[in-house]
Amino acid sequence: IASDSGASAPSPIALTNVRTGLGADAIATALIENLYCLLGKLPQHATRNDWYMCLAYTVRDRMMERYVATLASITETNTAAKAVAYLSAEFLTGPHLGNSLVNLGIWQAVEEALSRVGQDDLSSLLDQEEEPGLGNGGLGRLAACYMDSLATLNVPAIGYGIRYEFGIFDQAIRDGWQVELTDKWLRFGNPWEIVRSEITFDVKLGGRTEPYYDEAGRYRMRWLSEKVVKGVAYDTPVPGYRVPTTNLLRLWKAEAAESFDFEAFNVGDYYRAVDEKIASETISKVLYPNDEPEAGKQLRLAQQYFFVSCSLQDMIRLLIMRGKPLDEFHSYWAAQLNDTHPSIAVAELMRLLVDEHAMEWDQAWAITQQTCGYTNHTLLAEALERWPLPLFARLLPRHLEIIYEINRRFLNDIRLRYPGDDQLLQRLSLIDEAGGKHMRMAHLASVGSHAINGVAALHTELLKQTLLSDFHRVAPEKFFNVTNGVTPRRWIALSNPNLSALITRKIGDRWLADLEHELEHLEPLAIDGDFQKEWQAIKADNKRVLAGLIKERTGIIIEPHSLFDIQVKRLHEYKRQHLNVLYLVTLFNKLRRVSSAAEIPRTVIFGGKAAPGYRMAKLIIKLINSVAAAINQDPVVSQVLKVVFLPDFNVKTSHHVYPAADLSEQISTAGKEASGTGNMKFAMNGALTIGTLDGANVEIRDAVGHENFFLFGLTAAEVERLKAEAYTPRSIYDSNAELREAIDLISSGFFSNGDRGLFQSLVESLITRDDYMLLADYQAYVECQQRVSQAYSDQNAWTRMSILNCARVGRFSSDRSIREYCRDIWNVRPIVPDER
Ligand code: GLG
Numbered sequence: 001i002a003s004d005s006g007a008s009a010p011s012p013i014a015l016t017n018v019r020t021g022l023g024a025d026a027i028a029t030a031l032i033e034n035l036y037c038l039l040g041k042l043p044q045h046a047t048r049n050d051w052y053m054c055l056a057y058t059v060r061d062r063m064m065e066r067y068v069a070t071l072a073s074i075t076e077t078n079t080a081a082k083a084v085a086y087l088s089a090e091f092l093t094g095p096h097l098g099n100s101l102v103n104l105g106i107w108q109a110v111e112e113a114l115s116r117v118g119q120d121d122l123s124s125l126l127d128q129e130e131e132p133g134l135g136n137g138g139l140g141r142l143a144a145c146y147m148d149s150l151a152t153l154n155v156p157a158i159g160y161g162i163r164y165e166f167g168i169f170d171q172a173i174r175d176g177w178q179v180e181l182t183d184k185w186l187r188f189g190n191p192w193e194i195v196r197s198e199i200t201f202d203v204k205l206g207g208r209t210e211p212y213y214d215e216a217g218r219y220r221m222r223w224l225s226e227k228v229v230k231g232v233a234y235d236t237p238v239p240g241y242r243v244p245t246t247n248l249l250r251l252w253k254a255e256a257a258e259s260f261d262f263e264a265f266n267v268g269d270y271y272r273a274v275d276e277k278i279a280s281e282t283i284s285k286v287l288y289p290n291d292e293p294e295a296g297k298q299l300r301l302a303q304q305y306f307f308v309s310c311s312l313q314d315m316i317r318l319l320i321m322r323g324k325p326l327d328e329f330h331s332y333w334a335a336q337l338n339d340t341h342p343s344i345a346v347a348e349l350m351r352l353l354v355d356e357h358a359m360e361w362d363q364a365w366a367i368t369q370q371t372c373g374y375t376n377h378t379l380l381a382e383a384l385e386r387w388p389l390p391l392f393a394r395l396l397p398r399h400l401e402i403i404y405e406i407n408r409r410f411l412n413d414i415r416l417r418y419p420g421d422d423q424l425l426q427r428l429s430l431i432d433e434a435g436g437k438h439m440r441m442a443h444l445a446s447v448g449s450h451a452i453n454g455v456a457a458l459h460t461e462l463l464k465q466t467l468l469s470d471f472h473r474v475a476p477e478k479f480f481n482v483t484n485g486v487t488p489r490r491w492i493a494l495s496n497p498n499l500s501a502l503i504t505r506k507i508g509d510r511w512l513a514d515l516e517h518e519l520e521h522l523e524p525l526a527i528d529g530d531f532q533k534e535w536q537a538i539k540a541d542n543k544r545v546l547a548g549l550i551k552e553r554t555g556i557i558i559e560p561h562s563l564f565d566i567q568v569k570r571l572h573e574y575k576r577q578h579l580n581v582l583y584l585v586t587l588f589n590k591l592r593r594v595s596s597a598a599e600i601p602r603t604v605i606f607g608g609k610a611a612p613g614y615r616m617a618k619l620i621i622k623l624i625n626s627v628a629a630a631i632n633q634d635p636v637v638s639q640v641l642k643v644v645f646l647p648d649f650n651v652k653t654s655h656h657v658y659p660a661a662d663l664s665e666q667i668s669t670a671g672k673e674a675s676g677t678g679n680m681k682f683a684m685n686g687a688l689t690i691g692t693l694d695g696a697n698v699e700i701r702d703a704v705g706h707e708n709f710f711l712f713g714l715t716a717a718e719v720e721r722l723k724a725e726a727y728t729p730r731s732i733y734d735s736n737a738e739l740r741e742a743i744d745l746i747s748s749g750f751f752s753n754g755d756r757g758l759f760q761s762l763v764e765s766l767i768t769r770d771d772y773m774l775l776a777d778y779q780a781y782v783e784c785q786q787r788v789s790q791a792y793s794d795q796n797a798w799t800r801m802s803i804l805n806c807a808r809v810g811r812f813s814s815d816r817s818i819r820e821y822c823r824d825i826w827n828v829r830p831i832v833p834d835e836r
Pocket of ligand 1 (some may be wrong): 137140142378673674695
């Protein structure tokens with residue numbers, strides 16, 4: 001085994017070193033060494049997975065020097081840098097390998113090194129990676145984009161979360177229905193993580209509290225828990241794009257504090273002894289697969305408390321390592337609560353400071369508020385986390401007392417400021433007294449944070465006017481908007497390499513690090529005929545790749561020249577995939593009646609998972625597949641229309657989806673989608689949007705120009721007004737013949753082998769309640785789709801709009817979002833490299 005490490009400088013981190021060298025030589029040598037030393041294989045016996053593993057280790061090695069240096073800036077005593085702790089129950093990172101190659105700038109060197117060792121197919125090794133599906137959708141993926149941007153902006157940060165043994169389920173489609181399969185992502189090992197067996201914390205659960213007097217004679221409370229689980233840290237490096245900073249994602253795995261209950265073991269009860277171990281490990285076993293979570297599950301609260309407690313204990317440990325006193329906690333840490341899932345942090349930080357570190361309440365409270373910020377991601381009432389009080393008390397008895405005390409003080413203050421307004425007190429209270437008592441987690445997060453933000457301008461406004469209007473009234477200075485963003489490294493450079501190369505050839509290579517100011521330099525090229533041709537050729541290539549994937553996964557053959565009309569996102573009634581279906585059935589009816597020659601050929605592609613317990617969402621998947629089958633097998637209609645449900649939509653497949661889209665479907669009921677982030681990924685890759693004035697669509701439309709966006713539908717205000725006026729969907733059904741024909745065809749059993757019952761609940765809900773106002777928006781949507789078809793028939797005009805969409809969405813880079821968080825909410829600054 002050859003190595004250049006002996007020949008190079010004696011320093012273990014010399015740049016030519018086999019462990020750190022970024023050139024093809026060093027990488028080729030390292031591949032062979034890692035194959036031999038870490039996997040125990042010779043090249044001639046190595047499987048594709050062996051090559052993937054040794055490549056992953058080789059790439060990880062190249063991050064270690066930066067990673068250690070960045071970590072030092074959070075732990076060393078002589079640095080003053082404040083760091084960000086991003087607390088999130090989900091981090092949907094997607095595969096690491098390709099992203100690391102992009103960010104480290106070693107893509108070509110690795111390709112070259114691989115060919116030297118006889119492996120010339122980097123893409124098959126990239127394919128080998130099992131993606132960590134540690135999130136449901138937008139919220140988890142946002143956390144991953146933010147980690148990428150924090151590192152890229154040289155802001156020291158730790159992402160704290162849970163190392164779920166099973167992430168989001170894999171979706172299979174059988175007979176048109178969704179089937180859930182366990183996600184065994186750790187089956188072949190995870191080369192990106194480093195287990196920190198020495199970094200562990202005890203987390204108490206259950207039991208009771210009792211008062212006592214400490215040595216100084218002070219009256220205190222202590223928590224006598226029923227059980228203790230242990231959290232073990234697993235770290236994954238997060239490299240910034242071509243910068244020295246490499247941050248970390250620290251995920252906690254639950255283990256038994258003692259893997260054997262020795263007392264039970266000694267009396268011969270071996271099985272009971274092992275029981276406890278199993279029960280403890282359950283906490284980090286599986287991700288809850290609800291995108292907009294409904295509260296009420298004890299294990300979910302245990303998961304939240306588990307990772308929050310470990311993370312806060314770790315933050316205190318790191319502060320002490322730095323030699324700083326605890327009363328400066330907020331000067332060194334900004335903690336962001338990604339939705340209410342980590343909101344128990346407010347009570348836990350109070351408990352740690354007051355109970356464990358004997359701090360006075362007032363001081364602890366000031367520190368807690370100054371440390372925490374809360375991001376709200378949804379206005380949907382059914383998605384707001386509320387814990388039944390008895391459940392909460394059983395699991396976290398001490399936190400219940402602390403929250404009562406927080407509430408008492410908070411409401412006292414309000415009572416003094418707004419005398420006599422009992423209604424206000426009831427509405428603001430952390431405890432919902434109506435019905436069975438509940439803990440309101442959004443209220444806890446709001447009271448315990450110095451900043452509250454929504455994720456798009458419209459969403460923040462609605463937050464202030466509706467969900468948190470009372471909090472806005474009593475503390476308007478706490479409210480901020482930070483519109484979401486996505487990282488252009490993964491969503492352009494990695495997933496659309498040809499487009500990325502074209503952009504770089506035209507405007508230089510600074511755009512990937514400064515999308516906001518650089519991408520707009522593409523704008524003058526929108527009317528350049530040659531550039532348009534290149535742009536079209538790349539889109540056509542990407543469409544062929546997606547067509548290949550679709551054929552492989554579904555057997556359906558689609559026409560790459562057709563308009564690719566794509567709706568990929570979680571299945572939810574408010575996202576209205578079934579509005580898209582109503583349009584498809586309408587088109588089907590029309591095409592069966594009249595000659596289809598004039599119709600622009602379309603391929604309509606759906607993808608997304610439904611929460612396993614969400615019956616209506618699963619029925620919508622079945623409907624999509626049933627309508628797709630009828631359309632695709634109709635000899636006339638299928639000439640101009642194909643419909644595909646792409647199974648198991650995840651980060652990995654999405655890399656092939658966004659770059660291939662002509663049309664992006666963002667058709668939620670106005671006021672329901674907080675932001676959306678897929679909308680940004682599509683636009684960055686040159687898709688035009690058909691959408692409502694919802695979430696970030698509003699800002700995307702303003703950015704790309706109203707003439708380059710297909711707008712339809714009611715506004716959020718109109719939706720509310722119509723609801724208030726007693727909306728009657730049946731009258732729309734009665735008066736719109738095309739709509740009625742479409743709905744009746746679904747009810748008739750046409751798409752369900754004559755089974756009239758199958759879709760009845762869906763049809764009923766549309767005609768009688770239509771909570772998401774599909775019928776109200778139906779006509780506008782159909783007409784808007786006609787405008788889309790017309791526009792697509794002029795390919796040059798379409799291409800110009802496509803280029804402008806890309807050129808003008810620079811502000812939807814997550815770098816811009818993170819800059820705003822740093823400035824408005826965290827008050828943190830980048831560590832300039834020479835400070836290290
Ligand atoms: C939420 C919202 C999305 C939002 C995302 C990230 O539903 O509209 O874009 O968070 O803020 N649960 C989600 O995915």
